[in-house]
Amino acid sequence: GSSATSTLFEGHQLSLEYLVRNLLKLYVDIEFTGSHTQFYDKFNIRHNIAELLEYLWQVPSHRNAWRRIAKEEEKGVYLNFLNFLVNDSIFLLDESLNKILEIKQIEAEMSNTAEWEQRPAQERQDRTRLFHSQENIVRIDMKLANEDVTMLAFTSEEITAPFLLPEMVERVANMLNYFLLQLVGPQRKSLSLKDPEKYEFRPRQLLKQIVRIYVNLARGDSENIFPSAISSDGRSYNEQLFDAGADVLRRIGEDGRIIQEFMELGTKAKAAASEAMDAEAALGEIPDEFLDPIQCTLMRDPVILPSSKNTVDRAIIQRHLLSDNHDPFNRAHLTSDMLIPDIELKARIDEFVRTHQSKKRSSGEDSSNKERIQTTSSDMLID
Secondary structure, X not given: OHHHHHHHHHHOHHHHHHHHHHHHHHHHHOOOOOOOOHHHHHHHHHHHHHHHHHHHXXXXXXXXXXXXXXXXXXXXXXXXXXXXXHHHHHHHHHHHHHHHHHHHHHHHHHHOHHHHHHOOHHHHXXXXXXXXXXXXXXXXXXXXXXXXXXXXXXHHOOOOHHHHOHHHHHHHHHHHHHHHHHHHOHHHHHHOXXXXXXXXXXXXXXXXXXXXXXXXXXXXXXXXXXXXXXHOOOOOOOOHHHHHHHHHHHHHOOOHHHHHHHHHHHHHHHHHHHHHHHHHHHHOOOOHHHEOOOOOOEOOOEEEOOOOOOEEEHHHHHHHHHHOOEOOOOOOEOOHHHOEEOHHHHHHHHHHHHHHXXXXXXXXXXXXXXXXXXXXXXXXOOO
């Protein structure tokens, strides 16, 4: 019966040893099926894997196995799993939001009955077909995006270390900032739908989960690197978003302790942004040879790529390798263990930073007086 099946599933030694490990591996491997429809196939397959993984997380013996795998494979398959989970979340939400804008545009056209009726029948038919097609895509994408964010939320309660690795932390921060911007930023009004539930779009639930992930990672961030990863995001970060998010959370009834920790993280991110500006000003013009050629930022841990002989920053190339095992300059095969530390260049960069920072200190500049946090105007906030 079902109890015998669940006993086998939840307690058998082979199941405990291999089930979570291989599901995580399959989640990663499905990225490259070789099929011409692989891009969309992977979402359906990952949906099924995610449902299984969510069930297994509720089983204490499997959750223990999951935690062990995350520790053993922190820089292996588990990091790849997180990378694709984050990539999928961003893609699915982005596509959903763009389609919602298209749906609203067609809705507006249809609601202007007089003008709509004057259009050729074929055009009306095409627009109606597009409307229903976009509705279906949004419904599926939002369902999958919700599932991915849910998995990030429950796993980050107990497993934070892989999220905070140098090659991962900025990617995760960018994702969270992007979701936060869409959910509480000024353009949020343009995404309001007559019947959001019809599209599996639950902005309140999504906001609560995003904030839980922020807070979970902040709790596990013993080296205090998360705030600067948040504030260095030039695309979505805005110090006002944390105030805006907290205001919405209070209105929808989130736990006060979570809101407090979220606000504290926002304060730390603002301070980190200010410190980064001071540090950049202190360094002045950085020699080209010290800049990473991919992102044009100061290299902290330069490594040489064995095939193309280019020198890049370790965290940046490792982030690239999570999705693509090739040298970005000549497409030769490349893995993390092939990177060659450029010790001599690192020593020169460290000396450059040290010299400029000591010059700044001796000039008596004081950047410790942080400006008071700006409060958010109420017209930014969306229920």
